[in-house]
Amino acid sequence: MRWNEAERNAQVVGARERLPFLSEDQLDDRHFEAMEQLRVLYGYPEGMPLAPFFATLAHSPEFFAGYIDLGVTASIRSALPARVRELAILRTGWLHGAPYVWGEHVHSSRDRVLSSEEIERITQGSQAEGWDELDRAVLRAAEDLHADSMICDETWDLLASHLDARQLLELPIVIGHYVTTAYVQNSLRTRLTDNNPEGLATR
Structure with a gap:
């Protein structure tokens, strides 16, 4: 989307x-x-x-x-690498049109975990050119959950070739936590912070 x-x-x-x-x-x-x-x-x-x-x-x-x-x-405390976690959170925030989640995590991850170009590419999703196999699988996991409330077999198999059992368990939990966050913040129309003046923006 x-x-x-x-x-x-x-x-x-x-x-x-x-x-x-x-x-x-x-x-x-x-x-x-x-x-x-x-x-x-x-x-x-x-x-x-x-x-x-x-x-x-x-x-x-x-x-x-x-x-x-x-x-x-x-x-x-999560066993997920920071890059995996932020890819999952940002894709979830974008899919749910969540200005607070998106903007806060753009601010915290840009030039630390992800480049500006990668953040822009997250808005295009897993089908964009330039992702490696794990990055693409993490983005697809967020997309699968958004579309069908489960990670499909093909995506799961790709994730399982890179992540261990604990990480595989934690990934949908983290994504689900930020779905909840998007629901609550969007519904409450929560004001943006000074660190996040633009919400759904990539620059």
Whole structure:
């Protein structure tokens, strides 16, 4: 799928957020324990306010804590190589027209894990020229799951020639986590952060 970036950005984040942010005096111990994981993961200074998405997600303390725990696990405890993980996340974010997911991961991966040219190519998907076998299989896994809620045999066999059992298990979990993220952020019309001013853009 090729989104019209400006139209999709306007649709998802061009309108007012659907839920208010919670302030820190409305948070409890469950929130603060989860927030500490975020602070350590991203190197946030102590006392830094919650990003818009997390300040909205905090309406549900239980889901807030569980979501952050899975996100931290996917980011720093996963056995997947960083390149595989970011290819999967970015393709998922693009397929779901998710400005927040896409823009945040473009910002965090560009020139660290992926080049600008590769990020542009992710929007074209697994059929674009220039991918190696593993890259193409990872992109196809995200596409298979988006289209049919399962990774097809051909894609799985390609993945299995490069990834071990733990990595094969974790790949659809990571993709699924970011599908959930796209659903929630898009539905809440979550405001973009300063690191992500353009949403669905590749440059």
